[in-house]
Amino acid sequence: MSRLTVAMPKGRIFEEAVELLREAGLPIPPEFEDSRKLIIPVEEINIDFILAKPTDVPTYVEYGVADIGVVGKDVLLEEERDVYELLDLKISHCRLSVAGLPDWKPTDAPRVATKYPKVASRYFREQGAQVEVIKLNGSIELAPLIGLADRIVDIVSTGRTLKENGLVELEEMMPITTRLIANRVSYRMKNAEIDYIVDKFASVIPRGE
Ligand code: PRP
Numbered sequence: 478m479s480r481l482t483v484a485m486p487k488g489r490i491f492e493e494a495v496e497l498l499r500e501a502g503l504p505i506p507p508e509f510e511d512s513r514k515l516i517i518p519v520e521e522i523n524i525d526f527i528l529a530k531p532t533d534v535p536t537y538v539e540y541g542v543a544d545i546g547v548v549g550k551d552v553l554l555e556e557e558r559d560v561y562e563l564l565d566l567k568i569s570h571c572r573l574s575v576a577g578l579p580d581w582k583p584t585d586a587p588r589v590a591t592k593y594p595k596v597a598s599r600y601f602r603e604q605g606a607q608v609e610v611i612k613l614n615g616s617i618e619l620a621p622l623i624g625l626a627d628r629i630v631d632i633v634s635t636g637r638t639l640k641e642n643g644l645v646e647l648e649e650m651m652p653i654t655t656r657l658i659a660n661r662v663s664y665r666m667k668n669a670e671i672d673y674i675v676d677k678f679a680s681v682i683p684r685g686e
Pocket residue numbers: 489614615616617618631632633634635636637638639
């Protein structure tokens with residue numbers, strides 16, 4: 478059996494993904510979550526895990542330095558990398574939404590701040606709306622509060638960040654969950670090994686959702 482490299486996203490998806498791996502019966506060591514190491518070999522299952530910034534997971538997988546990866550659909554849609562999407566892991570449910578101040582009104586020169594410029598541009602173009610999209614890297618909710626943009630496109634999970642900053646959800650764009658992706662060549666060359674992981678995940682994916 479060939480060794481697999483699996484890219485995991487450090488951040489909010491990470492814990493739920495690790496939990497799912499453990500439920501699937503893969504022997505993930507307890508120090509996995511606390512370590513500062515970026516490459517974690519797990520000899521029992523012949524896998525090297527690499528811990529990457531979530532937005533970089535599709536890049537590692539497209540270039541084949543990771544055979545498979547765990548990543549949010551939001552990142553997949555934004556990064557537009559050439560990878561196979563194998564499985565909806567149905568964890569880390571959230572949604573991508575348009576939000577703004579409650580008294581928001583359309584203006585002549587609308588500006589939208591987001592971490593997802595491609596997704597946002599596509600969305601407004603499809604609606605026939607002309608907007609200027611401003612790329613930010615985090616704390617997107619700040620933008621309407623200080624007048625950088627009149628609306629934002631961002632992930633809403635519990636809704637707490639919007640609420641605590643006096644913003645409201647204006648439109649739900651799409652539901653988001655975590656996906657398992659694979660490098661196209663790896664999927665052919667290491668099919669048995671990858672299918673083994675897919676089956677493990679498939680056996681524990683939350684049902685009825
Ligand atoms: C995400 C997202 C929102 C928040 C939504 O940010 O961009 O800000 O979580 O979650 P909630 O609805 O449960 O409040 P993240 O914490 O990833 O950090 P960031 O703002 O730096 O992107």
